[in-house]
Amino acid sequence: MTAQRTFLIVLFYIYLHFSHGFTKDDFTKDDDICWDHPHASDYPECDFVKSRQRLVCFNGLKDEWRARAENVQILILCEWPKATFDSHEVLREFAFLRKLIIANSNLTRLSTAFPIKAQFLEKINVTGTKLHTFPKDAFSNLRSLRCLDLRNNALEEINVTAFNTPALKHIFLAGNPLRCTEDTAWILDPNEGSAASKVVDKDKLLCATPYDGRPLLPIVEIIATLKKECKQTVCDCELIYVVGRAGKLTQKQLIAFTSVNCSHRGLIEMPNFLPANTTTLRLTGNKIKDLTPLTINPVYKSVLDLYIDDNLVESIVRLEGSDWLDHFRLLNLRGNKLIDLPTYALENALHNGNVAGLYLGNNSWTCDCQFTPSFQDLLIRHSNLVKDINDIRCALMSDNDNSNKQIRDLTRTEICISPDEDSWLHPLDVLNIVLASLIFLVLGKLLYDYWSFKKTGKLPWIVAKIP
Template structure:
């Protein structure tokens, strides 16, 4: 008898524990399911053909719409705690129109279907603690969408079409978990709120987020954000105060190591010199429309050793002699010097550098005041022909040729040696060779005239010319 009594007590305690545990989990530890949940294969359900709902206790399960909700018992509808909408048929979902008829709702799931946009904020629902909107076309989230949900604890927005969420979302302080995996995040937009310490524990799957934009496709979102923050910190230096720094790309080596590639734009800032500092891993530097004349930093400053693309259009660079035989000229990829003050080039040095530079892609030299003397013009002409694919604007490179007091603009590609290579006295009106030619022409004319006279005299008088008689 005693034994049976203890067995009854043990069974009772066990049942009570199970009941209490289940109640506690249901009341306080609602967790969003990882998989498709109850919406998997929803199209095979018979209710999906007409967009009807099925009620099971306090759970309302709808497939392809809510066509039959209006015929259900209103008092029972008001007691619904879980609303599961599989295959929502419309592009929009109006929570202010649909949800007030479920005042006791605690869990809302919208999976699959045509949902693209939620135009209105959720109404005040004191019991709603968990929202799952997944596997839809949802592409935008308003900042105040969940503002009135004071007891919201979990929000699952996985596997939608979200590429950006404007921060901060207005959510209660008691909010606990946010799921964002599976969305095509655009990492060129400002997503740094994800790094906010307050969101470290809230965004449960932030280590699983990846970028989908063209620039950072397949790159880990947290890594991209980290590099963006580092770049912004480095770009706040005094030297780059007014410049714009951007992360141009992230490369991946054979050992899977990621390296950020930065671009610095200091154009239109009235600079008279190169900044003494650029962030590590900077490969592109823009300084167009300034007053820079000295290129020595490209040779002497180690910060510019990895900067392979330099754009210096419309500055005051007089020559590139300082780069001769230097590392940078043998390793650059793009060098743009359009609209500067160049008149001559170290042809041999530039030819030698381009010969051994396997990285060179583009060199721009047009809109400079090139001087076409014989020696330089012809060597420059040969250089352009040799590197026609690298010197991209060859067809637009012109030079000034001076003939006496007059100057002429010549296209270097079409220049001819006879045009620019004349002897110093070649411009005088009468040359010695001209006098010789004239004398010879006069003598030839005299000989033919004398021959004609003698022939006429012989026919008339029958006497041979005197010179002929002497010969005979």
């Protein structure tokens, strides 16, 4: 290092000691210059304000300024022409730089960490770009960095180790499509000095898809709580959707929809505990027989969609008259041990206005004159809700003509007349023949009397005898 350069650095340290850094106005009045003065040319163009030691460049940095970099304390790069920014290369000669702004450009990546030579750099603004990634040690060499503004970029995930610099006090992140996942739980850290404590605009952070536009803090709180509660089960849990109520959105003003998957876990009974806001519960492929918890355990109050297919359920009688049966949205009972069910109770439930789907296929349904007619009527009447009506069949029995037939298509004769009975001369058939014969006799006698009266003028004998 030359003697002249060493002397300049010493003078600059003395200046910093007495000036105590930039004022608040110094930090903010340059931020919008790239937007206030758009640049139409494709060639680099720079303007230096000597009184403020500020260099503003559009569409790149001219090489001539590298030789004069020691005079620059504020560097503003508007419409940066490249997709990457190599701070080692660009800032190599800017040893006394105190503020850097990169704005209004298609920049997507900071390719290297900021060099240790930028030891006086106090504020970095990278705003209004397509920045989506930067090295985890991007700012680790900047011992004077106090403010980092990364608003309105394309950041989806943030490695918080990049913020582990001792002097950093203020971080701005609003306007980025941040993913609200378990990895974002760092934002909840209340400890002083944590990355979360440095984020100034936490209340303005919003989630990206699938919680698009929802406030980040309450969503991440819900996810963190769900993860904690899910550890008390043998299931997998997922926050699938969030609906906001009117007004300022906090965790208490958000309606969460959680899916809990306990399929194929070898369960012999329904779980005693579920995470809060469980709306979808999957219990497929277990050995559960009893559905009573739906009626007595309050953790099932919010469950709207229940998948309990391929289990050992033999009856749903215990659900009759229950609040759950009156409010469910989807019930999947495929592949269980059901032979019948209370059709009147299910009929009432299907009129609750919430039902979207009912699955009853692959059960061994009884096909007799007592149960099947009303069950068949229910299936036909609600065929839009019974999603697997083609799989609802009579029990598979070798000695039954209705074996494995679709219940929807059975006739009353097939249901109510046993094949052992004399099908060609059933008592009901005899009665029908007798009644039909009497009707024909009465009609014939009426026609004969009318013909006789017209021809002879005599009234029928029975009419003449009536007083």
